[in-house]
Amino acid sequence: MAEPDVHSPAPSGVVPEHRGWGTVPNLITLVRLVVCVPLICWLVLGTDERAWTAVALVVFGATDWVDGYLARRTHTVSDVGIWLDPLADRLGITLILLAMTVAGLVPWWMLGTVLVVDAVVFLAGLVWRSRMALMRASWAGKARTALIMVALPALLLGDSTLPVAGALALVGLLCFGLGAVLHALAGVGYVLRLAGRRGEELTAGTPLL
Known part of the structure; x- marks a missing residue:
């Protein structure tokens, strides 16, 4: 090919x-x-x-x-x-x-999750860099980003003096927890694509992974 x-x-x-x-x-x-x-x-x-x-x-x-x-x-x-x-x-x-x-x-596991997944995807990109032109964001990746962008402000305001600070902190942790799961799933999907395990033609819609 x-x-x-x-x-x-x-x-x-x-x-x-x-x-x-x-x-x-x-x-x-x-x-x-x-x-x-x-x-x-x-x-x-x-x-x-x-x-x-x-x-x-x-x-x-x-x-x-x-x-x-x-x-x-x-x-x-x-x-x-x-x-x-x-x-x-x-x-x-x-x-x-x-x-x-x-x-x-935020707890260290949040940062660790992001760094580990991103490092794996980055290394996969180096190994299979000829396929990088075929990559695109998946639904898991898009949902991941949206959840994390909700989680971060919620966690910040959870450290404030607002009456609802405790509730916001909980919302932030829940959103980031779900976002971390989707981040890992998106990372698996990206690596599979780069490795050629999810088909060669990647232009017919955006799959979950």
Whole structure:
């Protein structure tokens, strides 16, 4: 079987229309990574502003949807954006989770779960890098991200003086627990695809794994 072309259609089935990086969606993605993430980490580690930190986390999550939406609506899907967007998501969530773990806001198992799964998928990508052009987000991966982005603000506000802080902390733990399970399932699915165990043609819809 011939190796996939590095300029194959985007994982979602959308053909990249720009080879460079100079698009508005890519700018939003960069802002999310180089502005939002350091700001959130500073707020977590250097201040007690839990409410404002939660707002910054909501902005971080919202920009993930905005950049993809704009890329599709304005026909500015790019090669750079295809890999930059998931990189910003995974690296951003990991760094934020690390800051919250160091601050004692979340248990270490949360960080460990994310790091172990991401490390396995990363190593699989190195081994089967010729198949990376076939990859795309699964439903498990999308649901995982949504649950974690609900869990993190809830855990932050669970450390506040709000009357419902205890309930929010419980919601955060439950959401992250389910998100961790889906994270592991998504990781298994990605590795199986990279290894060629889930079929060669990966463009007919987004499967669970």
